[in-house]
Amino acid sequence: MKIIKLDAIDSTNSYVRQLSLHEKLVDFTIVTAAAQTSGRGQMGTTWNTEKGKNLTFSVFKKVSCLENEEQFYISMATSLAIYNALKHFQIPKLAIKWPNDILAENKKICGILIENVIQNSKMTAAIIGIGLNVNQTDFDTLLNASSLKKITGIHYDLDEVLFQVAAQLEKYARLITERSLEQLKMEYELLLFRKDKxxxxxxxxxxxxxxxxxxxxxxxxxxxxxxxxxxxxxxxxxxxxxx
Missing domain, CATH: 2.30.30.100 (SH3 type barrels.)
Incomplete structure (x- = not known):
């Protein structure tokens, strides 16, 4: 694992993609930024965050064992990794809102954007972008947004939270490498927000x-x-x- 810390960048996902074009990245290279000026979310949305209060980072993960139609297993593994990292900090009422938003007490605290690297029609890597609201407590008009601190009242060490997420990502990435896809799917479906309701x-x-x-x-x-x-x-x- 290699961690690159930046003060400010337009988008950590974009930075990692450009970096991967010019050098051979170590598997599990993590790029984290104190601020993103053009953070991106699902479906072209933006991800806004207060500087220095949250985690905005991207992970470069080599993936060669999945077929192109199995790409969603990366999303499942990432969602489960974040869920279990937050469970370590005893964040209450966690759930995964399809496809990969992480909720606590029915409020969104984390968004994920995964961009796959395709070479010769085969997926070779994934750039996993994660925006996790940690210590920010003011979300203006974003009624469905919250953070770890807003929910628990505790101020968190960003490096400690990042370490837990990275450790869980490595654990769930191994399940992909081992092709334990049914286990991933079963765990993911059990935690789906509003399943069977x-x-x-x-x-x-x-x-x-x-x-x-x-x-x-x-x-x-x-x-x-x-x-x-x-x-x-x-x-x-x-x-x-x-x-």
Missing amino acids: PSTFEDTDGNLFMGFIQGVADDGKLHVLLEDEIVKAFDLKEIKLKY
Whole structure:
């Protein structure tokens, strides 16, 4: 493991990708920044954070044992790693909101953005971007956002939290290398937010509908049991799970 600490950067994911183009990166290279000026989230969203109060970092992980259609297992492993790292700090009421937001007390405390490195039509590595709200307590109009400190009242050492997340990432990365994919999927589905509970979803046209989350497919699509007793698979671009 190699850790590169930066004061400020546009995006740690972008920095790692550029770095990987110019030099051979050590597996599990971590780039962390005190501030990101253009942090990115899922579906083109931005990730805003107060300087020096949270963890914003990216991990370069070599991956050669997964087929392209199995990429979502990296997302599962990352979600589980963060979940268990936060469990170590006794953060209450943790859950994974599909596809890979980490919630505590139904509030979002962590976002993940994974960008795969493809060479000759084969995935060779993943750049795992993580934004974890740690000591920030003011989120302005972001009603569904929270942080470790806001939830527990405790001020956390950022390096200690980073160490726990990195240790858990290494543990779950080994499960991918060992091809223990069924174990990953089982653990992930057990922790899914609102699994087997009546939930409200919104489609791309803004229409709301009810359904029950059943689990996920190998490619990451969400299996939802609809009112007509049909289980349908949705990808991230098709539906949004409402809180």
